[in-house]
Amino acid sequence: SRMLALLEEYLEVKLFLRTPGKTELTESGVILYQGVVDGFRNIEAAIHEIRARSTGLETVTLSVSTAFTTHWLMPRMHKLQAQLPNIDLRFQLISGSVSGSVEDVDLGIRFVTGEDILHDASLLLPEILVPVCSPAYRKQQLESPNNDIATTLISLSDSRIDWFELLPNFHLQAYGTTHSLVFSDYAVVLQAALLGQGIAIGWLNIASHWLETGSLVPATPTAIATERLCHLVHSRKKPLSDAAKQVREWIIAETRHDVANVAKQYPELKLDTFLAKNL
CATH class of the missing domain: 3.40.190.10 (Periplasmic binding protein-like II)
Incomplete structure (x- = not known):
């Protein structure tokens, strides 16, 4: 708290509204918080790139349902590995209806209605x-x-x-x-x-x-x-890596072929x- 007080003194603005039992971010505090989050996200992306350069493998994280992973992806995982051998997948799994933020992943499958200003979306197919x-x-x-x-x-x-x-x-x-x-x-x-x-x-x-x-x-x-329309979405704050783009196009192509x-x-x-x- 002492360091935060010094930061407020340095910036000459209040970053927090302090009341008994509760502390909230001010508008300036929200701006700083978002900047810190974006900064750590960029650091994470840089670390992934460095690891990819050293190992030859790139990691793509998907936010999808357990059902999609179990019943759609696993039966063709061998095909993905054969066609994209330098990509490893990680999963943020959702057991029920798919929803939630995709800020911390590369791609997510979500059902969308109307315009979504927070995400870039690629259509898989109608629901x-x-x-x-x-x-x-x-x-x-x-x-x-x-x-x-x-x-x-x-x-x-x-x-x-x-x-x-x-x-x-x-x-x-x-x-x-x-x-x-x-x-x-x-x-x-x-x-x-x-x-x-x-x-x-x-x-x-x-x-x-x-x-x-x-x-x-x-x-x-x-x-x-x-x-509703089923989309592959990603945050506009986090540009897609080439590996994530390849995974996206592969999922779209496989889905369209199936259907x-x-x-x-x-x-x-x-x-x-x-x-x-x-x-």
Whole structure:
């Protein structure tokens, strides 16, 4: 506190508003704080560059969901390492709905509506939702005319999308009574669907790999696009490294390739209609 008082004396401004039990930054204090944060960020970037020069490896940190990492990235990690051998990935993982700052990472996947003045954004694809299940579950549970077993709907606890909003008549008119499984981690939601435990809402940017391989199939010939768009974003305060740009372009290319194949495999979903409006 003595050093801060000396700094205030030197600058001839107050950096803090001090009240009993509480200290807040003044406007000048906020300016100084942001400058210090930016300075440390630049130092960190310089350290990463020095390490990259000495080891030949560059590190890219992603802020993504555990579901994206588990169900989309891991099945093709060997391909990334083969195509970008000098890049190591680190992860800031989010178990539920993706949100939060990307100030401390290189890239983050976020769903965006409207203009975002704080970030540069590269479009992956629209937010497209498809009810998905395992092929065996669809055959035994949904296609059997004499099946009286209740359908199980698998959901993400903090999702802004639920079954009643997505398909209000799906659980009543189509398949009668229902049970539910609710998880706080979307990786577990998809894993439960893969294991034949029920029907999950499939975010196409995550479930596309399993739809393409046939491990998951549409539970009903329905796809819904929301008003949100899925982007790879980064802070405008932190320019992207060449390595981060390569990772960004690789993720975009792989995602578009997946979705194009899914659209061909399941024309009943009419995905081309949604994609043509945005891509």
